[in-house]
Amino acid sequence: DVKVTQSSRYLVKRTGEKVFLECVQDMDHENMFWYRQDPGLGLRLIYFSYDVKMKEKGDIPEGYSVSREKKERFSLILESASTNQTSMYLCASRHRGNTIYFGEGSWLTVV
Amino acid sequence: GIQVEQSPPDLILQEGANSTLRCNFSDSVNNLQWFHQNPWGQLINLFYIPSGTKQNGRLSATTVATERYSLLYISSSQTTDSGVYFCAVERSANDYKLSFGAGTTVTVRA
Known part of the structure; x- marks a missing residue:
């Protein structure tokens, strides 16, 4: 079975902190994604990476950056966390054009 | 971008019903x-x-690409079927991004 693992399930951070959300997949997938999910707004794409060291902005990249130094790992970085970044963050991966698999999600609260 | 609309937004079912x-x-x-x-x-x-x-199993799906819709069927629903069902689409193999609908929230009552 495909395994997409997100490093933290629940986090509480202070405004202005730098936050790292880590995601690891074990299926040698080329594509990796970060989404956020908010009530009433559904899933929105923050960034994606189509291969190692490659990254593309999604629909809502402001306030975020990403890093993909190794194929299996895709990190989401909040440079200076703000309260409007309180959300659930979902990492996903896939082979190009095929089924996408999601991690369990990371619930981030910024206070 | 591509628009994805799901309906109904909410669905309440009695256990055993189809939807x-x-x-x-x-x-x-x-x-x-x-x-x-x-x-x-x-x-x-x-x-x-x-x-x-x-x-x-109890789930099936049909996509009619030429008419731009897909249907998800749940038969003999169980309480474990409760949750939110999302449809997501990708325009082309070069698009990389999946666009999600807003979801249908299903509640199955015992």
Whole structure:
């Protein structure tokens, strides 16, 4: 079975902190994604990476950056966390054009 | 971008009932998937179905790509079917991005 693992399930951070959300997949997938999910707004794409060291902005990249130094790992970085970044963050991966698999999600609260 | 509309937004079922969820999309697609999000937030793949019909146990799905819609059927619903069902589409193989509908929240009562 495909395994997409997100490093933290629940986090509480202070405004202005730098936050790292880590995601690891074990299926040698080329594509990796970060989404956020908010009530009433559904899933929105923050960034994606189509291969190692490659990254593309999604629909809502402001306030975020990403890093993909190794194929299996895709990190989401909040440079200076703000309260409007309180959300659930979902990492996903896939082979190009095929089924996408999601991690369990990371619930981030910024206070 | 491509628009994805799901209906109904909410559905309440008695255990054992059947139901149909619909996903309409605004452009031709290369990829369409259905997901179930459980109460703990985990998104589970149900179907990868850019066209045609597939079945998996009590669930089945049909996509009519030429008419830009997909249907998810739940038969003999159980309380474990509760959660949010999402449809997601990708315009082309070069698009990389999946666009999600807003979801249908299903509640199955015992």
